[in-house]
Amino acid sequence: MYQTPASDQIRIVLAKFEGRATIYIYNLLGQKVAEQPIKILSGESVSMDISSLTPGSYIVSVENGSGKATSKLIKKSK
Numbered sequence: 060m061y062q063t064p065a066s067d068q069i070r071i072v073l074a075k076f077e078g079r080a081t082i083y084i085y086n087l088l089g090q091k092v093a094e095q096p097i098k099i100l101s102g103e104s105v106s107m108d109i110s111s112l113t114p115g116s117y118i119v120s121v122e123n124g125s126g127k128a129t130s131k132l133i134k135k136s137k
Contacts, residue, residue: 064133064134064135065109065132065133065134065135066109066110066134066135066136066137067108067109067110067137068106068107068108068109068110069106069107069109069119069132070104070105070106071104071105071106071107071119071121071130072102072103072104073099073102073103073104073105073121073128074102075125075126075128076099076121076123076125076126076128077099077100077125078098078099078123078124079096079097079098079123080096080097080098080099080121080122080123081094081095081096081097081121081122081123082094082095082096082097082105082107082119082120082121083119083120083121083122084107084109084112084117084118084119084120084132085117085118085119085120086115086117087115087116087117087118092112092117093107093109093111093112095107097121109132109134112134113134114134114135114136115133115134116131116132116133116134117131117132117133117134118130118131118132119131119132
């Protein structure tokens with residue numbers, strides 16, 4: 060994932076994922092605060108709008124039937 064810290068958009072590169080997956084964003088209490096279903100090809104990158112999140116730290120998880128990848132996200136003010 061890049062563009063972190065980010066204020067409006069994040070871009071996630073998914074080198075080992077293919078097909079349908081879901082991006083989940085969790086706060087540090089483990090509560091899901093956003094999700095977005097995606098369809099991707101291996102090595103493709105996807106964008107997600109995070110403008111509605113409050114500034115702070117989050118965990119981003121991309122999951123499908125083949126596995127799960129996680130990363131930290133820092134949401135900054137505009």
